[in-house]
Amino acid sequence: MSPTPSRELHPDQPSEQRVAVIIPAxxxxxxIAATVRACRSVPRVDLVxxxxxxxxxxxxxxxxxxxAVTVRHSVTRGKASALETGASVVGMRDYVDGPARLLLFIDADLGDSAAACSELVSPIVDGVADMAIAVPPKQVGAGGRGRVVRAARSAIASTTGWAPVAPLSGQRxxxxxxxxxxxxxxxxxxxxxxLSIDVLVAGMTVIEVPCDITHRVTGNDPAGRLHRASQYKDxxxxxxxxRLRRHRVPSKAFDEAVRKQSPFHAYRAWTGPADSAA
Structure with missing residues (x-):
């Protein structure tokens, strides 16, 4: 069912920031039902x-x-397209006046543990960061050897100076x-x-936050290996x-930020292109 475009009235307390959860599934x-119910329990969430x-x-x-408010793609378009569709739906339902809702991306398979993603909201509401990323505990049964994670971490670090703990975390x-x-x-x-590269290149701040979430893991069977191969390719x-667009933070701009970074602390590489002219 396609959502009906609407613009909601501003909340009675304009200073209260609202949050919309977007779940690609x-x-x-x-x-999905357990995940939705858990997300609805997160403080400030008024739209899933x-x-x-x-x-x-x-x-x-x-x-x-x-x-949940639901919208359906008749054919599979992929995670990125699903997130973009969700963001468009949220935009149509945002308040006439006042701040746009924060976006909380949640994977569909978290079930009850999705409630732990409430830890991601405070850093954004408090102005500590522009994007907060969940770092889950080690998942039992995961069959990968970390090749994709290492490639992702290395690319983000070489482009922005930031070496994330969980570069592939989808909870943001x-x-x-x-x-x-x-x-x-x-x-x-x-x-x-x-997202990690683009947000940092734009001069914004990111932070990782430990969250006690669990999700379905991919094993070391043929299906699991195929999934990781597809993930690695993407x-x-x-x-x-x-890299082809030279979309990166100039290394001179993030040298100082690299020296000061530490896990679970806010990281900002620079304040944007103006830094390069300084």
Whole structure:
């Protein structure tokens, strides 16, 4: 069902920042309802949007029954397209006056643990960062050897100076301005790497936050290896596209930030292109 465009009235307390959750989902009928309910319990969340990306099961019906606004892609378009659709829906439902909602990206398979992503909201509301990224505990049963993670971390570090703990984490809270810095989003599984680079190149601040979340892991079976190969390809595509455009923070600008960075502290490489002229 396509959402009806609407512009909501401004809340009674204009100073209270609201948050919209966006959940891209494909064939997640077994978990989506629990994820939606957990997201609705997060303080400041007043809108949960599930984008059903071409599911063949009852994902959309379960999400709607749990209280989400739903929109469906008739064919699978990929995670980036689903997030962009969700952001558009939120934009249509934002308040006439006052601040745009913060966007909280949540993976569909988190289930009840999605409530722990409430930890991502405070750094944005308090002005500590423009984008907060969840760092989950080590997931039991994961079959990868870290190749994709290392490639993503290395690319982000060489481009912006920042060496994230969880460069592929999909759980992110960000301002509308930070989202627009990354739009159009990198395709496929390159979304997270692209966002991290784009937000930092734009002169904004990121922070990682430990969150006690659990999700479905990919094992070392053929399906798991195929998934990681696809993920690796998309990450490399996002990296290469930015390198070809020379989309990066000049190393002279982030030298000082690199020396001062530490895990779980806010990081900003520079204040934007004006730094390069200084």
């Amino acid at each position: 494909r064939d997640e009928a077994d978990r 949007v599930v984008v059903d990306d071409g599911s063949t099961d009852g994902t959309q019906d379960h999400a709607r029954a749990a209280g 809270c960000l301002t509308r301005r930070a989202y627009e810095a990354g739009a159009p989003l990198a395709e496929g599984w390159g979304v997270e790497v692209g 990450v490399l595509r996002a990296i290469l596209g930015r």
